Amino acid sequence: MTGRADPAETLAYVDDCLDAAARGEFETRLKADPELRREVAQWESQNRAIRAAFGAPSRNALDLGGASNENAVRQPSEAARSLEGAARPFGQPRKKRATARPVAKPRRAGPGPAARRVFGAIALAAAIVWAGLPALGPRPPAALVAAGASAARALADLPAEFAAGDPAALAQRIGPRLALTPPLAPGLQLVGARLASGSQTTATLYLYENSHGARVALMIEPLDEITAAPARRGEADGLSVAAWTGAGYGFVAAARDDADVAALVAAAGADDEFLADASLQRR
């Protein structure tokens, strides 16, 4: 057939409106007419562009595959063989790669795992026997004990910043956040208070004097979210120390004499059950 195709027929072909017979006949003409092929290709590309521009799925399923990706269908060994046999640039010989040998596990010197477990258990048991069993239950923080002991050591013998013998008046001068009303212990006289550095914040150091004129200190530090712990007694910085926590405060009583510390603990209403604290004693 000669001559140009009817544009309406071309349009019908592009828009898939021809029946099978007419379509076959048109495709025969299409093969012989490059101008017609160009026009059909242009209109088909318009269709694709319109469908892509407005998010419509493509009419023809995309050919994603199979043979177009040759590496996907090749076996790994085949790929390796072709690499080995491939030509090198400038005629260079390809080096043969040596076959990798499995790395032997290094032999360990010394006892095996089971023997190490046994030795570890023996060492742990020996340490427990040497140090004694640790006291169970909650205990005051070590930082609180250390802060109380060092404050007592450094400040207890200095003049009181707030000198007063009345506990309520003294607590009122210091303020409700920092100070609880100090306890009055038999045999101890309240002489005043100082501010001291606690383990976490500013603390109040109440100062007492015993019958011999020796100073006894009770540090009270406000602590957030502190678990109540009964009093534990020991030695730190050469002083007899007892520490306990409760009601959002940490308490550290420190003196040279154990009896003064015990009197303060009792007056404060702390747990009477004193537990020997090995960690404090070894300081």
Next chain:
Amino acid sequence: MSSVREWSDDAGALRRFGLALVRDDRYVFDDVAASALIEKLFRQASLTLVDGPGADRRAARVRAFAQFVRLYRRHARRLAVDEDGGWIETPPSGRSCGSAAVGVRSLPLELREALLLVALAGFTHREAAEALDLPLAVVIDRLLRARARLAAHMAASRDAVVAWPQNAHLRIVK
């Protein structure tokens, strides 16, 4: 394919067609306004979509698209009367963007609706004529004109992109 899937396909095609049809450079400038208008027209037009298979579904699809076209024509005519009375010929935007979407939007409504029914919604020429309530020859004529205009638009955009380095007034800075 289940009937629910078919209905969903038809509804999606109708929404896509609606979005492409109502977005032009004269009345509906942004996607938010287009979405609101499409929802309004879609609610009325999609009532005729049915779940049934075969010829019934095909006929219902044509009816739904025809209803959408009628509703939008009425909407555009009302807007045009409010302005200057001419509603068929939408002036081209003048923007030189190479996308087919801009080229389609710059077409007049009469050409745009015919082209979108066939190229986007997949209607045959006879179905498009039925949906547009026009003779088949008129639809084919509109399709040919629409494709010629779209090809010219895309070629002009392509030429503008290609010619950019010569047209650009760039100053050489040391």
